[in-house]
Amino acid sequence: DAKTTQPPSMDCAEGRAANLPCNHSTISGNEYVYWYRQIHSQGPQYIIHGLKNNETNEMASLIITEDRKSSTLILPHATLRDTAVYYCIVPRKAGGTSYGKLTFGQGTILTVHP
Amino acid sequence: NAGVMQNPRHLVRRRGQEARLRCSPMKGHSHVYWYRQLPEEGLKFMVYLQKENIIDESGMPKERFSAEFPKEGPSILRIQQVVRGDSAAYFCASSERTGSEEQYFGPGTRLTVT
Numbered sequence: 001d002a003k004t005t006q007p008p009s010m011d012c013a014e015g016r017a018a019n020l021p022c023n024h025s026t027i028s029g030n031e032y033v034y035w036y037r038q039i040h041s042q043g044p045q046y047i048i049h050g051l052k053n054n055e056t057n058e059m060a061s062l063i064i065t066e067d068r069k070s071s072t073l074i075l076p077h078a079t080l081r082d083t084a085v086y087y088c089i090v091p092r093k094a095g096g097t098s099y100g101k102l103t104f105g106q107g108t109i110l111t112v113h114p
Numbered sequence: 115n116a117g118v119m120q121n122p123r124h125l126v127r128r129r130g131q132e133a134r135l136r137c138s139p140m141k142g143h144s145h146v147y148w149y150r151q152l153p154e155e156g157l158k159f160m161v162y163l164q165k166e167n168i169i170d171e172s173g174m175p176k177e178r179f180s181a182e183f184p185k186e187g188p189s190i191l192r193i194q195q196v197v198r199g200d201s202a203a204y205f206c207a208s209s210e211r212t213g214s215e216e217q218y219f220g221p222g223t224r225l226t227v228t
Contacts, residue, residue, distance in 0.1 A: 042221060046216055100170075100212075
């Protein structure tokens with residue numbers, strides 16, 4: 001997978017927006033950015049993914065810079081239940097083929113406090 | 115709409131015994147992935163299977179570990195002659211499309227080897 005860099009931890013007040021950054025400067029033109037999270041002791045949860053346009057779903061928004069070297073996951077109104085480890089993943093593609101192998105790094109521990 | 119199901123949720127085995135972990139993918143999903151999370155470590159890909167086929171087993175230990183996804187029934191991850199180092203959380207994920215990075219995870223099986 002393309003190397004990603006995330007801050008090890010972040011704090012956010014309940015009800016405020018949580019903005020989680022990710023650097024992926026070696027990303028290739030056909031590689032997507034995926035975000036997952038893992039709440040303590042649970043299985044990882046898919047959040048969102050994108051290629052170059054901003055994306056939004058019921059969970060979050062994904063903002064990808066024009067040069068695609070970084071992105072930001074936005075939780076618009078964080079709740080205590082959003083406390084989790086958030087992973088930014090850029091799966092490597094070879095010849096346009098997707099392999100489905102996710103590589104989880106250390107991620108960002110987001111703590112939402114009252 | 116049931117999600118990915120894994121059983122058992124907790125499994126205790128003595129050294130030398132066999133462990134069998136089961137995974138039923140989401141309805142309509144025919145692609146299954148297994149990941150392992152060792153204590154205080156990140157998630158690591160183990161194997162990717164389609165019905166009756168192993169597509170990518172690059173993350174599987176060479177000995178004692180095997181996986182299958184038969185035409186009927188759940189996917190099985192089998193660990194023979196377990197050792198203490200096999201103690202971990204084992205997560206199964208499924209996807210609708212071939213080799214998709216949009217995967218939906220189960221709650222995991224926590225294996226403890228005594």
